[in-house]
Amino acid sequence: MPQLGQTIGRRRLFVLSVAAVLSAVAVCGGLIVLALMLPVPADRLSAVLDAVKIGLSVLAGLGGLFGLYLAWRRQRAIETDHDRQERALEQQRTEFETDRKHRENVAAQDAADALSRRITEQYTKAVEQLGAEGAAVRLGGLYALERLAQENPEQRGPVVKLCCAYLRMAYTPPAIGLDEEGQVRVGVQEVLSRHLQPKMSESYWPDTTLNLRGATLYETDFSRCEVETADFRDAKFYGQTNFTRSEFYGANFTGAEFRDRALFDYITCKGRTGFTSAQFAAVGSFVGATLLDANFELAKFQVLADFSDANFLSWGLFTTAHFELANFSQANFEGNCSFRQAEFVNTPLFRGAFFALGPPEEVLDYL
Numbered sequence: 183m184p185q186l187g188q189t190i191g192r193r194r195l196f197v198l199s200v201a202a203v204l205s206a207v208a209v210c211g212g213l214i215v216l217a218l219m220l221p222v223p224a225d226r227l228s229a230v231l232d233a234v235k236i237g238l239s240v241l242a243g244l245g246g247l248f249g250l251y252l253a254w255r256r257q258r259a260i261e262t263d264h265d266r267q268e269r270a271l272e273q274q275r276t277e278f279e280t281d282r283k284h285r286e287n288v289a290a291q292d293a294a295d296a297l298s299r300r301i302t303e304q305y306t307k308a309v310e311q312l313g314a315e316g317a318a319v320r321l322g323g324l325y326a327l328e329r330l331a332q333e334n335p336e337q338r339g340p341v342v343k344l345c346c347a348y349l350r351m352a353y354t355p356p357a358i359g360l361d362e363e364g365q366v367r368v369g370v371q372e373v374l375s376r377h378l379q380p381k382m383s384e385s386y387w388p389d390t391t392l393n394l395r396g397a398t399l400y401e402t403d404f405s406r407c408e409v410e411t412a413d414f415r416d417a418k419f420y421g422q423t424n425f426t427r428s429e430f431y432g433a434n435f436t437g438a439e440f441r442d443r444a445l446f447d448y449i450t451c452k453g454r455t456g457f458t459s460a461q462f463a464a465v466g467s468f469v470g471a472t473l474l475d476a477n478f479e480l481a482k483f484q485v486l487a488d489f490s491d492a493n494f495l496s497w498g499l500f501t502t503a504h505f506e507l508a509n510f511s512q513a514n515f516e517g518n519c520s521f522r523q524a525e526f527v528n529t530p531l532f533r534g535a536f537f538a539l540g541p542p543e544e545v546l547d548y549l
Contacts, residue, residue: 301337304330312348317362321369328373331387338377338387345370349397355420364400371402378407404428405445411453414438425449435460446471457481468492478503489513490531500524510535521545 308330311323324345331341348370355364377387392412401421411432416439423444432453439461448470455473459480466483472493482504490511498519508530515537521544532548535541541549 301330301334305337305340309344312344317366320366324366324369324373328377332377332385335387338390342374342387342390343393345374346393346397349394349399353398355398355400360400367398368400371399371404375404375407378404378409380408381406399423409433419444430455440464440466443467448472451476462487473498483508494519505530512536515539 304326308323308326311319311326314320314323327341327344331338349367353363353367355361360368374392377385378390380386380388386408388408389410391410392414394417395413395415397414397417399417399419402419403424405424405426405428407425408429409431412430412434414433414435416437417435419438419440420442422442423440425444425446427448428446429450430452432455433451434454434456436456436458437460438457441463443464444462444466446466446468449468450472452474454475455477457476457478460478460482462481462483462485464484465486465488467486467488469488470491470493471489473495475496476494477497477499479499479501480503481500484504484506487505487508490509490513492510493514494516496517498515498517500519500521502523502525503521504525505527507528508526511531512534513532513536515535518539519537519542521542524544526548530545530548532541532545535549
């Protein structure tokens, strides 16, 4: 079709050229004939010359117009060809960009698939190591999981859940010292603690939830940790337990057993904190603690419960709790509190304690 159009254009141009020449010849001839018809020879000769000049002028004018027409046609052809080339280049660019994006998407998907496979392989291998018989192999698997979670944030939740599941498995520490399994468990606790401290920003894993219900823990140290929510219901704590200056948005220690000293000094609990039926075989220290809604109902403190300088912002419930020796000196009760049917083996200390709603009737004798 483009060749047919070009052929028709050339034929049209030829016809126009011939028509222009014939028109010019006709004009000149007509002028000459008109001049020869004049009666006076001199006038006739002058008229012939004038006719020839006019004819030549007309012919030149037609030639100029025809030249302009040719130039316009040539310019139009050049512009049409330029537009065609621009459209072809634009189409090539579009096709190239589409192909490039497709190749990039394929490469990115391949890289993501390769990374996913690598992470899955590493995770599977580390889990297998964590279930091996040798303690050294289990520790190797544990630290491999830690590195994997540190480098891949989306793996932190699964790794934390796996660590918690490991600590929930049945275990009884030996009477003296610590066996290999106990060492592995301490390592698991250290991994969790290491990534729950905001001051170590590069290694901090935010929004972590701990599910250690029924877990067996040894020499637990979660001091200065920040945890979203923690479930320690029915957990057994062997050795010293340290939660000093930790921060919880919700924590549940209902039914927990603390076989040795338990330190909760200066902790902050921004939500409900439950210690219902918790057992403290040694000192339970909550010095300077800030508790929004604390429930120690049926809790048993067999040595010392130290709540000096503690702040109870909403509820402080100690109903039917057992205290061998209790210290609530300078404690601040901003909301409701209750010591109804609480058992004090030795005279409790409430020196300087503040009760915003007035002291409950059951402690008036100790103020």
